[in-house]
Amino acid sequence: MLIATWNVNSLKVRLPQVLDWLGKHSPDALCLQELKLEDAKFPLAEVQAAGYFAAFSGQKTYNGVAILSREPAVNVVCGIPGFEDEQRRVISADVGGVRLVCAYVPNGQSVDSDKYQYKLRWFAAFSAWLERELAAHSRLAVLGDYNIAPEDRDVHDPKAWEGQILVSGPERDALRRLIEFGFKDSFRLFEQPEKSFSWWDYRMNGFKRNLGLRIDHILLAPALAANCVSCSVDVEPRRNERPSDHAPVIAEISA
């Protein structure tokens, strides 16, 4: 089973690239973030024509998440239960015997902003919910844009980024808590090239110079991690014309 995550930074703009990528990789499920469109404008017909079902939770202009899947997604839940939030950042569902959570973690803007406090508050609720979900679903996968680079090796210039948004201590602590629950960062189950990233700033030729961060992750419950046979970042779509600033991350689960 192939599962993947991709922050597309506008599904309207990126739809042709998403359809192209689905055709090339045929994942069983693809989690999308930053749709930036309301549900009435979700390109369902195009996705179905490509052979996929879709569960989605969108809003105008910002945020928005979706799970595209070969088999219909069932038991779909939008948001973090019990956490009031107008921002559409989470959708979860069962696909092919796996419980998938698709998440777009808040960016945080800067460590001294209200948005950073929201990010930490949001993540605390996310984390508490995932701990319960992990107890309920042994085959649980949490895919998405975490907007957190777990370690210095996930940052092109750790000195320059020290203490900044996406790498700050409280953010990393919050992510580490998920690992303490038993989740595995599937990317680090395998030997990986040095300086592997999943996001590069549009500005200053960030991609060409590989000035990136690894902030998109596939976390797996132990039972899935034990059967994970590969995980990688697919940098190819970042070379496209009008690319998303994020690249897809893809993992393969055997059996």
Added chain:
DNA sequence: ATGGCTTGAGTGTCAAGA
């Protein structure tokens, strides 16, 4: 140099992303 790109909104130019 707190800039640089890209998107959506909306038709000026700004907010937000990371």
